[in-house]
Amino acid sequence: VSLSTADRESRLAEARRVCQERGVPLTNQRRAVLQALLDRDDHPTADALYEVVVHDLPQISRATVYRSLDALVELGLAARVSHPGSATRFDPTVRRHHHLICDRCGAILDLEDPTLDRIPLPDTRPAGFRARDYSVQVRGLCERCTGGG
Amino acid sequence: VSLSTADRESRLAEARRVCQERGVPLTNQRRAVLQALLDRDDHPTADALYEVVVHDLPQISRATVYRSLDALVELGLAARVSHPGSATRFDPTVRRHHHLICDRCGAILDLEDPTLDRIPLPDTRPAGFRARDYSVQVRGLCERCTGGG
């Protein structure tokens, strides 16, 4: 479910606006990382993004990719995805959506479902927790892994 | 929401039974790791468990803790928790439940709510995904982090 050209343009415009507001420069490196992330729908790791970005900016370092991702997350332009694996994965989609996670190969697929977007959350304030948003993780087996057995 | 003594006993009995069935020895090390995990409700990392277990078994190695956790997960006696951080966290509770995740400090709290346990999942079979179970992640700020600002 990768983004259309128009969507990508609007996400870039949003990035420019947010950076402007927060007084944070949208450097070439940050823009390249964001674009690489927007171009993908498979929730890549930082390293996978580095591999892409290094084609455009051959001198970029892994550290900068990590720092750019931190910045994008801080700015609300990307999100860290919860994943039961060793490497952190990133998601360019900030609006509410859900995930299918393959128990065998670790793939993360987006799940868009209006019903899941309207679950009434229990009141967590008695526990002292201020809820901000939620998402549903569905675990199971993806197409490739079901095929294999 | 840590386990009562009775619950812990029954979980240990379950472990003995499962190991028996599967022909897998429940070694001292594995039992110690499982007990350490059952004693906690904060979804510890492998390293945090090592720090606890090493008190009882001073010669135990980190590798064994990792291998024990792998075995427990494989046996269905524990679960890896999805978490947007670098270290994998483990959960002694296998039955369906949900999580409150603090965006600031990364704490994971259990959320038990019968309503959330009965969400009608969309049909993911057209996407080739065979759903097995799900859980809801609520993100926000925990009590300590709200207090601080």
Add this chain to the structure above:
DNA sequence: CTCCGTGCAAAAGGTTTGCACTGGT
């Protein structure tokens, strides 16, 4: 005797940090 789990140490990821440099303001 054989097999499997373990301990140790080293290797293999993944992520962060110290420091010098640079480009924009």
Add this chain to the structure above:
DNA sequence: ACCAGTGCAAACCTTTTGCACGGAG
């Protein structure tokens, strides 16, 4: 000139692996 962002390399943290040892069947 200043400051923030960057590149590089090293450090650091987490997890896995190779190998030898030892205990249970």
